[in-house]
Amino acid sequence: MITRIIMTAALLLASLPAPAAEGQVETAKLSPEVRVAIDRGLVFLASHQRDDGRIEGRGTGGRQHPVCDTALALMAFMVQGHVPGRGEYGKTMDAAIAYLVSVAETRLGYMGGSMYEHGLATLALSEAWGHSKNTKIRDALRAAVDVTLRAQNGAGGWRYQPQPVDADLSITVMQLVALNSAKEAGIAVPDQTIRKAVDYVLKCWNPAGGGFCYQPSGGEESPRFATTAAGVMSLIMSGQRDHPSTRRGLAVLVAYPDVKFKAGQKYFLYAHYYAVQDMYQAGDTFFQPWYSKIAASLVNEQWKDGSWNIEEGPIFSTGMAILILGVPYRFVPIYQR
Amino acid sequence: MFRSLTALSRVACLLAGVCLAIRAASAAEAPVGTTGTPRVPDPVAIEKTLAQLESSDWMLTSEAIALLAQWKTPEAVPRLTAMLDRRQEPWLAGAALVALARISGSNVLSKAAGLADDPAPEIRGSATEALGIIGGAESIGVIQRRLSDADSRVRYRAAAVYARLLGKDAWKAIAALVEQPPAEALEQAARALGYVGTAESRARIHALLVTNNVAGSSAVLWGLKDTRDPDVVPVVLGFLAGLPATSELAGPCMELLQSYGDKFLADPLVSVFETGNANVLLAACRLLYAHPAEEPAMALAAALDKMPNPSDDLVLAALAALSTAQASPVRHVDLFGRYLAHRNPKCRAKAAASLGLCDNADLYSLLRTSLADSETAVVRSALRALTRIPPESAPREGIVSYLGKVFERKPSDVEILRYALNLMATHGKPEEFPPALAALNPILNGKDGRLRYQAAVTLRQLGGQAMARQIAEAQGFLLDWMLIGTFFNDESNSGLTNAYPPETEINFKTNYVAHYVWTGLESKREEDRRAIGERNVEWQEWKTDQVDGRVLLNEAMPPPASLSVAYGVGDIVAPASSTVSVTVDSGDPFLLWLNGSRVAEVTNRTRASVQFSATLKPGDNRFMIKSCNVGGEWWYSVQLRDETVAGGR
Numbered sequence: 010m011i012t013r014i015i016m017t018a019a020l021l022l023a024s025l026p027a028p029a030a031e032g033q034v035e036t037a038k039l040s041p042e043v044r045v046a047i048d049r050g051l052v053f054l055a056s057h058q059r060d061d062g063r064i065e066g067r068g069t070g071g072r073q074h075p076v077c078d079t080a081l082a083l084m085a086f087m088v089q090g091h092v093p094g095r096g097e098y099g100k101t102m103d104a105a106i107a108y109l110v111s112v113a114e115t116r117l118g119y120m121g122g123s124m125y126e127h128g129l130a131t132l133a134l135s136e137a138w139g140h141s142k143n144t145k146i147r148d149a150l151r152a153a154v155d156v157t158l159r160a161q162n163g164a165g166g167w168r169y170q171p172q173p174v175d176a177d178l179s180i181t182v183m184q185l186v187a188l189n190s191a192k193e194a195g196i197a198v199p200d201q202t203i204r205k206a207v208d209y210v211l212k213c214w215n216p217a218g219g220g221f222c223y224q225p226s227g228g229e230e231s232p233r234f235a236t237t238a239a240g241v242m243s244l245i246m247s248g249q250r251d252h253p254s255t256r257r258g259l260a261v262l263v264a265y266p267d268v269k270f271k272a273g274q275k276y277f278l279y280a281h282y283y284a285v286q287d288m289y290q291a292g293d294t295f296f297q298p299w300y301s302k303i304a305a306s307l308v309n310e311q312w313k314d315g316s317w318n319i320e321e322g323p324i325f326s327t328g329m330a331i332l333i334l335g336v337p338y339r340f341v342p343i344y345q346r
Numbered sequence: 347m348f349r350s351l352t353a354l355s356r357v358a359c360l361l362a363g364v365c366l367a368i369r370a371a372s373a374a375e376a377p378v379g380t381t382g383t384p385r386v387p388d389p390v391a392i393e394k395t396l397a398q399l400e401s402s403d404w405m406l407t408s409e410a411i412a413l414l415a416q417w418k419t420p421e422a423v424p425r426l427t428a429m430l431d432r433r434q435e436p437w438l439a440g441a442a443l444v445a446l447a448r449i450s451g452s453n454v455l456s457k458a459a460g461l462a463d464d465p466a467p468e469i470r471g472s473a474t475e476a477l478g479i480i481g482g483a484e485s486i487g488v489i490q491r492r493l494s495d496a497d498s499r500v501r502y503r504a505a506a507v508y509a510r511l512l513g514k515d516a517w518k519a520i521a522a523l524v525e526q527p528p529a530e531a532l533e534q535a536a537r538a539l540g541y542v543g544t545a546e547s548r549a550r551i552h553a554l555l556v557t558n559n560v561a562g563s564s565a566v567l568w569g570l571k572d573t574r575d576p577d578v579v580p581v582v583l584g585f586l587a588g589l590p591a592t593s594e595l596a597g598p599c600m601e602l603l604q605s606y607g608d609k610f611l612a613d614p615l616v617s618v619f620e621t622g623n624a625n626v627l628l629a630a631c632r633l634l635y636a637h638p639a640e641e642p643a644m645a646l647a648a649a650l651d652k653m654p655n656p657s658d659d660l661v662l663a664a665l666a667a668l669s670t671a672q673a674s675p676v677r678h679v680d681l682f683g684r685y686l687a688h689r690n691p692k693c694r695a696k697a698a699a700s701l702g703l704c705d706n707a708d709l710y711s712l713l714r715t716s717l718a719d720s721e722t723a724v725v726r727s728a729l730r731a732l733t734r735i736p737p738e739s740a741p742r743e744g745i746v747s748y749l750g751k752v753f754e755r756k757p758s759d760v761e762i763l764r765y766a767l768n769l770m771a772t773h774g775k776p777e778e779f780p781p782a783l784a785a786l787n788p789i790l791n792g793k794d795g796r797l798r799y800q801a802a803v804t805l806r807q808l809g810g811q812a813m814a815r816q817i818a819e820a821q822g823f824l825l826d827w828m829l830i831g832t833f834f835n836d837e838s839n840s841g842l843t844n845a846y847p848p849e850t851e852i853n854f855k856t857n858y859v860a861h862y863v864w865t866g867l868e869s870k871r872e873e874d875r876r877a878i879g880e881r882n883v884e885w886q887e888w889k890t891d892q893v894d895g896r897v898l899l900n901e902a903m904p905p906p907a908s909l910s911v912a913y914g915v916g917d918i919v920a921p922a923s924s925t926v927s928v929t930v931d932s933g934d935p936f937l938l939w940l941n942g943s944r945v946a947e948v949t950n951r952t953r954a955s956v957q958f959s960a961t962l963k964p965g966d967n968r969f970m971i972k973s974c975n976v977g978g979e980w981w982y983s984v985q986l987r988d989e990t991v992a993g994g995r
Contacts, residue, residue, distance in 0.1 A: 217978045219905045231866035231906060253901070261905040266864050266877040275868035 043334050046308050047089060049315030050331045054082040055101045057324060062108030064101075066324035074325070076112055076121035079105050080133035081328030088335035092140040106137050110149045118152025123169045124160065128183035131157065135190035147196075154191050157184050158202055164212070164225075165205030177224050178213040178236050181206055182243040182283075189246055207247045210240055211254055219257040232261040234269055235276040238283035245290050259291055270302045272310045272319050278329040279320075285333050304334055387417050399425050408441060415445035423449060430457075433469075440472025447476035455480050462488045467497040474500065478507035486511060493519060502527060502534035506569075509541035517542050524550055532562050533569035540573025548581050555585045560594050567598045571605055579603060579614030580621075586629040603633050612639045619645035622652055624660065631663035635670065643673035647681050658690045665696045675703040683712050691721035698724060702731025710741045710748065718751045722762055725752065729765035733772065740773040746782045753785045760797055763789065767797075771804040779809035783820060790821045791987060802893035814891045823895025824916040824969065824984045828854055829888045831903045831912030834861040834878075841911035841974045842935055842949060848913040848970070857884035863909050888914075895983040899973060908977040916969045916984060920962035924988055931955045932973060932982040939970040 039047075058064045064082040065075040083105045086098045093102040109130050112120045120130040131153045138146045156171050166176025167184045185206045192198040212225040213236070220232025221240030241258040249255055262284055268274065269284075281303055288299040307330050311317055317326040387395070398410035399422070411429075414422040426442040426449075433439045443461060446454045458480065462473040474492050477485035489511070492504035505523050509516040520538050524547075527535035536554060539547040554566045563585075570578055586599040603611065611633065618630045619642060627649060634642050650656060650664055665685065668678045675682070682704070685697035698716050701707055709732055716728035729752070741748045752766040767786075774782060782805055783790075789801040798821060805817045818825055830848060835841030847858050860883045867875045881904070890897050897914060900907045930938055930946055933953045938946040940960055948954040973982050 217900055217980070218908060219900065231864060231908060233866070234868055257901065257905070264905045266867065266879055268867060268869060268874060268877060273870060274874075275870055280868075 039334075039337050040304070042308050043304050046311050047331050047334055049311070050317070050327045051086060051089065051091075051098065051315075053315035053327055054085060054324065054331075055098060057082075058101055058104060061111075062104035062106075064105055064324060066322045074122065074126060074321075076109065076126040076130050078322075078324040078328065079108055080126070080129040081325060081332070083109070083133045083137060085328045085331040085335070087136055087140075088332055088338055090338060093137060093143070094141065102137070103141075103143075106134070106141060106143060106146060109134055110143070110145045113149035113153055114145075118149070118154075118156040119171055120153055124157075124167050124171060124180050125169070125183055127153065127156065127171065128167075128180070128187040131187040132183075132190050135187065135194040135196070138194045150191055150194065150196050154188065154196050154198060157188060158199070160184075161202060161205065165207075165209035176209060178210060178221055178240060179223065181209055182239040185210070185243045185247065203247060207244065207249060210243050210247075211252075213240060214254040214258070216254075216257075219261045221254075221258060232258075232265070234262065234265050234274075234284075235280035237261050238280045238287055241287045242283040245287065250290070259287060259295075262287060263295065267302070270306045272306060277319060278326060278333070281333050282329055285336050289336055300336070307334055387413075387419075392417070392419055392421065395419075396422060396425060399429065404435060404438060407438060411438070411441045411445050415448040418449050420449060433466075436466040436468040437472075440468045440475075443469070443472045443476050444479070447479040452480050452482065455482070455484065459484065459488045462492060467495075467500050470495060470497070471500045471503045474504045474507050478511060481511060490519060493523065498528050498531050499534070502531035502538065506534045506537035506541065509538040514542055514544045514547075517544060517546065521546075524554075527554075529558075529562055529565075532558065532565040536566040536569030537573060540570045540575050540578060543573075543575045543577065548575075548577060551578065552581050552585060555581075556588070563595050564598050567595070567602045571602055574606060574610055576606075576610050576614045579606065579611060580618050580626065583614075583618055583626045583629045583633065584623070587623075587625040587627075599629075600633070600636070604636055608637050608639060611637050612642055615639070615642035616645045619649045622649045624653065624656065628657070628660050628663055631660065631667045634667040634673070635663070638667070638670035638672035640672060640674050640677075643668050644677065647678050650681065658688075658693060661685060661688065661690070661693045662696055665693070665700050669700040669703055671703075675700055676706050679704045679707045679712075683707075686712065686716055691719070691724050694719065694721070695723040695727040698727035698731050702727075702734045705735070709735055710739075714748070717749070722759060725755075725759075725762050726765055729762065729769055733765070733769050737773045740775075744775065744778045744781070745770055745773045746778045746785055750785060753788070760794060763797060764800060767800050767804045771807045774804075774808045776808060776810065779805065779813055782808055783816070787820065790817075799894055806893050811891065814893045815889070817893045818890070818895045821895065822985045822987050823890075824918065824986065825890050825895065826916065827888045827890070827897055828885045828915045829897070829899070829902050829912060830858075830883055830885045831899070832860065832862050832883065832907070832910035833912070834863065835909045835911045835974050835976065836863070837909070837976055839935055839949075839974050839976060842937070842972075844911075846911065846913070848915075849972070852915060852968075852970070854885040857882045859883075862904075862906065864906055865909070885915075892983075895985060896981045897983065899975065899980040899982070903980070907975060907980050909975070910980070911972065911974050912980075914971045914973070914982070916971075918962070918967050918969075918986070920964055920967055922964050924962050925959055926962055927957060927987045928960050929955065929957045929985040929987075930971070930982065931985075933979050934973050934975050934982070936974070936982060937972045938984075939968075941968055 054064055057066055062079070063075040064079045065073055066078060067073060083102060086102050091098040091102065093099060093106055109120060112130070119127060121127045131150065134146050134150050134153070138150060157167070160167055160171040160173055161184075162168070162173040162176050164176055166178070166181035168175040168177060168180055185203070188198045188203060188206070209225075210221070213221045213223070213227070215222050215227065215232070218232040220237035222233070223236055237258050241255055241262065244250070244252055244255045244258075269280070274280070285300065285303060288295040307317070310319055311330070315327070316323040317330040319326045319330070395410045395413050398406050399414070401407050401410070411426070414426070423446065426446050429442040430439050430446065443454070443458060447458060454476065458473045458476040461469050462477065464470050464473065470492065474489055477489050486508070489504050489508050492500055493508065495501045495504065501523065505520045509520060516538070520542070524535045524539055532554065536551060539551050539554075551566065551570070555563050558566065567582070570582070582599055582603055586596060589595055589599070615630055615634055618626055627646075631646065634646060646664055646667060656664070665682070667673060668681070669675050679701065682697045682700045685693050688694050688697065694716065698713060701709055701712055713728040713732060716724050719725050719728070749766050749770060752762060755762055770782060786801045786805060789797055792798055802817050802821065806814055809817070815825055833841060833846045834844070846860070847856075859880055861878055861880050864877045864879070865875070867877055869875050886902070888897060888902050892898065899912050903910060903912050928946070930936065932948065935949050936947065937944060941963065945960055946956050946958055948956060969984060971982055971984065973980065
């Protein structure tokens with residue numbers, strides 16, 4: 010389960026609306042060290058592409074998650090402004106897209122071994138759709154979104170399998186992000202689905218601790234960093250920026266001890282994918298000190314071959330690290346809204 | 347134990363088998379159209395049932411006979427004939443004969459006619475039944491002879507069959523028989539009378555009902571079940587009306603009447619109501635309640651209108667019968683309205699409740715007087731009725747003005763007040779907030795905390811969240827605070843005894859370095875899952891906007907709110923020296939100071955409410971509270987009431 014929770018986070022930051030005017034980040038500053046780190050990371054990702062387009066490595070315990078890895082890598086390229094079909098990584102991205110589309114075509118729209126992977130792949134294809142002339146992306150997206158819509162349970166959430174049975178915050182946030190992105194890409198998503206999902210996320214908020222729990226009535230007395238980061242993120246992107254739960258959750262993230270910036274914490278990359286975008290949305294005074302700390306921590310963790318290997322294998326870790334470091338680029342289409 | 351259980355189950359099976367046989371016989375003679383088409387069995391079921399005929403267990407055998415008769419299975423004829431010829435058990439043989447008549451009809455006429463003279467009374471009785479199924483002149487002739495059978499059970503069985511075949515034409519032949527039937531023949535005698543269906547026979551039924559004991563009357567009622575003569579309904583209702591309230595026969599009477607079904611009851615009920623017989627009306631009302639229909643309901647309403655002074659029981663039963671959906675209560679608004687002024691409060695309450703079912707009624711006008719009723723039940727019914735109508739139809743004067751009298755009731759009428767608050771919340775309009783606040787002032791300053799909270803929530807619903815502080819202020823809560831925190835606490839609440847700087851000086855411009863603790867950090871290393879940090883804390887203004895005056899420290903304090911201590915300072919100005927009642931409510935342990943002196947404390951972990959009297963000095967007075975949280979919700983409220991002032995404030 011932990012493995013899958015960590016995998017979820019990727020690309021979340023790619024789908025946030027622009028920051029509020031009063032809290033806007035004025036300047037995107039990437040240090041030379043960060044630019045180089047991202048460049049080296051992208052080279053590493055591209056070097057792990059297979060003939061069928063998948064970008065894949067070995068995760069924890071040798072497990073492989075080709076859909077997750079490919080979707081993350083695809084988003085990582087987009088973060089730096091690369092587009093399918095053109096430039097240095099154009100062919101790499103085309104092939105990665107073709108792989109994800111082929112998975113959707115052969116599995117009736119369901120991509121991956123869990124709804125985590127499915128959500129990530131849906132998000133990646135949604136973001137790629139605006140830059141590609143490949144009409145198969147649209148058809149694959151429609152089928153993928155249909156699977157997601159049908160898997161929403163009565164409480165408004167989602168769980169590991171594409172069945173409307175159970176739910177948890179982590180997978181629900183992943184689907185919420187994917188659906189918002191798909192909706193922006195022009196795929197029909199009922200407003201009611203989004204509303205119900207937001208209701209579910211709000212049920213996971215614990216007013217006593219101020220953070221978000223893994224499931225409603227989770228009884229987690231101390232606020233959890235990772236789930237709080239995810240909960241805040243999903244509420245912001247669903248138009249609940251000023252909701253008391255959002256504001257209190259943001260305060261929890263800031264007040265959380267600085268051990269949060271040390272690689273080796275549970276769900277480190279997962280949490281920071283959400284958290285960095287939370288801070289970006291909260292404004293410069295939140296984002297700048299936060300970004301400098303997480304960037305320093307990540308640059309320090311990069312291996313000589315350009316990869317990161319913090320959790321869930323080098324492809325997953327590298328994709329996630331680039332997505333965190335690349336927030337100031339704002340090249341991913343959904344950032345520009 | 348096992349043995350006795352087995353014996354019991356055998357008795358149960360025996361009864362079941364006999365009932366099956368009776369049911370099969372009844373189905374055979376039931377009037378056309380009163381039973382459904384028998385279910386067509388599958389071949390496997392037929393095969394199994396045929397085999398069951400040969401069972402050594404007579405209960406299984408009798409069950410098989412009944413089923414095969416019901417299904418009219420031709421394949422059963424040879425086996426049933428053999429069984430009849432074997433005569434091992436006379437009553438089983440008789441059952442086989444009845445089944446053969448059901449399956450083969452006139453093909454067994456001669457056999458049945460011959461067996462009508464059999465030495466065994468069980469066979470003679472069954473032959474009579476069989477002939478009744480076959481019918482025809484020859485059968486009737488044989489049955490008629492059995493009317494003078496030496497055995498009373500055969501005689502009366504023949505009478506019942508004969509009456510079913512000939513109806514009123516059978517009367518002359520059976521009249522003497524049913525004059526004074528023996529106890530064991532009462533059921534069959536009643537069947538015979540039911541099938542005759544004349545005024546004379548019904549008079550005899552009534553006589554049998556009233557002259558016999560409970561067992562005998564029960565047998566009569568049982569015998570009438572299959573006859574379904576609609577004109578018997580008034581007879582039974584009349585008998586029921588004359589019974590004591592606790593009579594054992596009331597149940598069988600209602601069971602019989604209800605077995606007739608709506609189709610057979612509507613017309614007789616109309617007739618009963620049209621007679622206006624007060625004695626019968628009560629039972630008829632109860633029957634109408636169980637089998638509601640519009641036409642009898644109209645007849646009942648007309649009957650009630652004509653009665654100068656119906657009994658209270660009758661009024662209650664009638665109102666209930668007229669309030670079912672099928673009785674169309676909207677057609678009885680005037681009647682319900684009249685009973686709002688009945689002498690009995692139960693009737694007034696029921697009338698008000700009935701009006702609540704009438705969408706077409708001007709309930710606000712009709713129920714205005716009921717709201718001032720001295721009886722709680724009447725007011726409650728009226729309020730509930732009003733709650734059912736849509737908010738759009740609230741009176742022009744506004745719901746607050748309309749309910750004015752209700753809120754003048756004594757505080758002990760909590761239930762009434764709750765209903766009224768509910769009505770105000772759902773039917774009130776925002777512009778009614780000021781008069782509502784005034785009307786609810788006694789509740790807002792009352793001692794019932796739950797009622798006070800409902801009133802506060804109602805007012806918020808009317809006026810919106812913008813009015814929350816005004817609502818809280820009306821209850822005497824201290825709303826404006828200076829807060830500081832968090833200071834260190836631990837799982838044993840040691841923070842309660844640690845004196846932090848605010849306990850020695852209160853300077854709102856000063857800040858302090860304070861420690862806080864995070865637990866449950868998501869670190870892979872055990873030692874990294876708890877961290878103690880330090881930060882500057884300073885005083886902040888906090889204006890609570892909760893209608894119950896709660897200061898939500900979970901929101902006000904920086905995270906984490908667990909394992910924390912916070913201080914709150916609230917100032918008030920007293921125009922003169924006065925004694926006030928102070929209520930402190932909190933979800934956590936606390937200490938409270940007034941003008942620098944400790945005046946209250948709760949040191950255990952559970953939620954606590956303390957109330958005490960305190961003297962305020964003229965001019966500025968300062969409350970300071972120290973609240974210690976381990977985990978969960980974190981809040982407190984402080985309420986002041988001047989007990990020397992009317993209304994509590």
